Amino acid sequence: MSTSQSLQSPSFEAVMRGRRSVRSYDPTFKISKEEMKELLGEAILAPSSSNVQPWRFLVIDSPELKEKLLPIAFNQQQVVEASAVIAVLGDREGYKLLDTIYTRAFEAGYIPEETKNAMVERSVGMYSSFPDEIARKIVHTDGGLVSMQLMLAAKAKGYDTVPMGGYDAAKFKEAFGVSERYIPIMLIAIGKAAKEGHPSVRLTVDEVTSWNEFNQ
Template sequence: MSNLQTIEKQEQQTFIDVIQRRRSVRSYDPTVQISREEMTEILELATLAPSSSNLQPWRFLVIDKPELKNKLLPIAFNQQQVVEASAVIAVLGDLESYKNAEKIYGQAVEAGFMPVDTAKSFIERTVSTYSSFSPEVARQVVNTDGGLISMQLMLVARSKGYDTVPMGGYNKAQFVEAFGIDEKYVPVMLIAIGKATKPGHPTTRLPIEDVAFFNEMPTE
């Protein structure tokens, strides 16, 4: 085996370890703080996730002030990890992300990834298409992209030695009102992040033959 193959094998195993060690953790050390610099790095790496037309509709509200975590606690049905974790990241979806198309594709041109004429065509088509979506379709798109970014964020956190738990159990209407969330943003989920004091419970998965099928679905 060549040195390159050895390095690739090690990198693959490291990634597999991250996946296997990720658990939904609900007990955190409240004394652990994540610096603004490290949190920013975690979020930047998470944003390498894919999104529809690369519009990157995710927005993050990082809640790490104790008084704001206490404000969030009853809204999140008194789940204790809200106040114990270093922070709670609210993942939001921007229904008007298509308005950033010119900036996004302009960056692609500046980076040499796309000719100017191609970018102009992409911008016109993207704005026309996404601005005409029904509210239901627009929400479906940002929820899908929000799920992608959320999983990536949790894996990045684990690779840096932090634990997380995704939370869909909270009152979204109360959250929007309490934290002044504009109506163009769709709450996707909350993610608590910090250092675990207890490991997440081990879980099992269905056999792969129960969930994966090749070329055709089974008949019931």
């Protein structure tokens, strides 16, 4: 068990209701590489289109590199105060690993070999022919799924997070050597809150939900 976990894990409801966007962090609190890998290992259990798993992560925990990121993220102080900032990226060519993914599923006994071969051929052909607009939409959707799972997993381990869309994506890619193959989805600051995130309200289920026929 990770040192970040209590003896009794919080309920899922407690995690969902307790997660808040935190923008003030204890700069002395550090998450170890081992704990970060454990957290990311839970995040990547998220679903993805055809199980392509196009998410990629850049964990920025070096003080010098967080300072480098600060102006790119419009000087949001959580960038340097948090234990780390995780850049969630989408790989537009993630389908190139489908043979590896489906082969592992076959070796684990989840699918027969003929199914594996058929899935690889069909999926690689389909994803490699998608227009850029569709490829971007897919990786943005999958990137959102893994990001939410990452934040909930972090809260379950006693960490706090905030998703950040306010940054210059072009400057980020240039500063951190991210090629055009990868699409920045969001930045997620993670650490221990120095000040709790403020409570917020939600629209009711009835205000956002229609049944069988959309009537908003």
